[in-house]
Ligand code: B12
């Protein structure tokens with residue numbers, strides 16, 4: 001629902017990968033809602049700037065973007081690694097790349113994000129500042145710190161990581 005509000009608030013247009021893209025920042029932002037009884041003048045709706053580009057559709061490894069502006073959530077790596085409670089279906093084997101909690105491929109390849117790429121000012125988001133920089137699924141073959149999971153505070157992330165390790169190991 002957040003995207004419907006964002007569109008009407010003139011924040012951007014909905015890209016073919018279905019995320020909202022802003023003309024100045026690309027799509028690397030979350031949408032927050034403020035409920036108020038203040039009256040605002042209607043915003044100007046931003047027109048679609050995807051043009052003939054299909055980079056996100058071509059790059060999606062699980063063919064989750066079934067057609068332009070239509071994502072099948074059940075095929076999306078974001079769903080498979082975060083929301084999905086059961087095992088990941090065999091048809092996705094070898095297609096998840098190294099993603100263990102969400103996926104950003106369709107946004108990584110979007111020319112609007114490449115154009116406005118800039119270093120984050122949030123220290124926690126900086127490269128080298130989070131756990132994913134010290135760990136990759138392919139490092140499984142190397143020596144593994146048994147206290148690794150104790151360092152992770154977010155329970156949902158811990159569960160996703162353990163499941164990813166489990167499927168990789170099998
Ligand atoms: C369910 C969900 C998912 C599911 C399904 C996503 C999908 N594309 O179908 C999964 C788990 C796969 C997912 C993945 C991701 N998600 Co998500 N997700 C949501 C969530 C919680 C609900 C969306 C939903 O399905 N709502 C129900 C349907 C009916 O509503 P809707 O999608 O908004 O569609 C309506 C409007 O878009 C509107 N609409 C459509 N076209 C148009 C055109 C016009 C002109 C108008 C007026 C309206 C309109 O009509 C639709 C029906 O009402 C929202 C947060 C929220 N509360 O809205 C975040 C949200 C969409 N996700 C977000 C993000 C960041 C992601 C990921 C990038 C996370 C990640 N790194 O892994 C991926 C991206 C995957 C992708 N390519 O879309 C952000 C998007 C930010 C942005 N810049 O757009 C949101 C908005 C969260 C937030 N508050 O910031 N997500």
Ligand code: SF4
Nearest residue numbers: 060076077103105106
């Ligand atoms: S987030 Fe990943 S799996 Fe989901 S639609 Fe985008 S590229 Fe495909």
Ligand code: SF4
Nearest residue numbers: 015016050053056110
């Ligand atoms: S990659 Fe291309 S088609 Fe996909 S959202 Fe970005 S501009 Fe639109």
